[in-house]
Amino acid sequence: MAEKAAHRQYTSRRSAITRALAEKIEGIDGRGIYHTAIAEVSPRLKFWDEVEEFPAVHLNAGSESRQYQGGQYKDRFLNLTIRCYVNQEDAVDALDELLEDVETVLEENSRFVYYDRMGLAQYTQQITIISIDTDEGVLEPLGVGEILIEVRY
Numbered sequence: 001m002a003e004k005a006a007h008r009q010y011t012s013r014r015s016a017i018t019r020a021l022a023e024k025i026e027g028i029d030g031r032g033i034y035h036t037a038i039a040e041v042s043p044r045l046k047f048w049d050e051v052e053e054f055p056a057v058h059l060n061a062g063s064e065s066r067q068y069q070g071g072q073y074k075d076r077f078l079n080l081t082i083r084c085y086v087n088q089e090d091a092v093d094a095l096d097e098l099l100e101d102v103e104t105v106l107e108e109n110s111r112f113v114y115y116d117r118m119g120l121a122q123y124t125q126q127i128t129i130i131s132i133d134t135d136e137g138v139l140e141p142l143g144v145g146e147i148l149i150e151v152r153y
Contacts, residue, residue, distance in 0.1 A: 018061050060081045075125075079149070079150055
């Protein structure tokens with residue numbers, strides 16, 4: 001079995017990384033450094049009509065790429081969309097606080113452990129925030145924001 005794990009060292013780990021990051025985001029509980037208590041976190045994207053509790057955060061794994069280094073080493077890059085939903089009277093402020101909380105989790109966990117399909121501990125190398133975007137109150141009292149990130153592993 002160890003030979004098989006070594007042979008498949010560079011496979012995609014999309015779902016494992018997404019689940020592990022969702023678990024980190026679940027720690028946003030409105031206490032300490034956090035402004036928001038998240039009601040629902042999902043490691044997969046949901047449609048508006050599926051969101052039952054607010055605030056909610058859903059993750060969606062996007063494209064992956066590889067960068068080939070010398071010595072048969074490969075850097076892997078996974079793009080993730082983190083979609084944040086709120087339903088409050090002042091949706092713009094509520095969404096800003098939620099986005100700040102998620103950004104705090106990303107900054108504090110740029111390198112985190114996750115477990116591959118073989119149950120082996122793996123580590124991300126870096127999380128880069130590509131962009132942060134919101135609806136700017138167009139849907140108030142609902143609000144939606146997106147954080148696009150790149151996870152290097």
